Amino acid sequence: MLCSKCSKEVADGSKFCYNCGAQLAGQATGPATVPVAEVPAKRLRRSSADKKIAGVCAGLADYFDLDPTIVRIVWLLAIFFAGTGFLIYIILWIALPLAPARGAITATPGAPAQV
Numbered sequence: 070m071l072c073s074k075c076s077k078e079v080a081d082g083s084k085f086c087y088n089c090g091a092q093l094a095g096q097a098t099g100p101a102t103v104p105v106a107e108v109p110a111k112r113l114r115r116s117s118a119d120k121k122i123a124g125v126c127a128g129l130a131d132y133f134d135l136d137p138t139i140v141r142i143v144w145l146l147a148i149f150f151a152g153t154g155f156l157i158y159i160i161l162w163i164a165l166p167l168a169p170a171r172g173a174i175t176a177t178p179g180a181p182a183q184v
């Protein structure tokens with residue numbers, strides 16, 4: 070084919086003329102076809118790209134358009150507060166003595182109460 074700028078012969082399929090450097094892409098292959106990324110239907114599934122254990126959190130984050138880290142934090146908090154956290158709370162509840170009511174410390178007998 071011929072370069073439209075310098076009218077010199079260039080090989081078919083060349084993107085640039087090697088005589089003048091003119092762009093030939095439009096002439097050679099027609100309009101450049103940009104591959105359109107297919108947008109798959111939104112489905113709840115585990116992420117294979119961004120996963121820590123099984124990709125569950127990342128999958129959920131993907132589905133709900135959230136930050137995977139946020140989902141992981143919420144998930145971990147839920148686990149801790151529903152399981153271990155709850156148990157620790159019960160243990161502390163039993164083990165810790167009840168603090169005296171407000172004012173009980175200052176109102177010791179013999180000492181003048183300061184309000």
Ligand SMILES: [Zn+2]
Nearest residue numbers: 072075086089
């Ligand atoms: Zn040229």
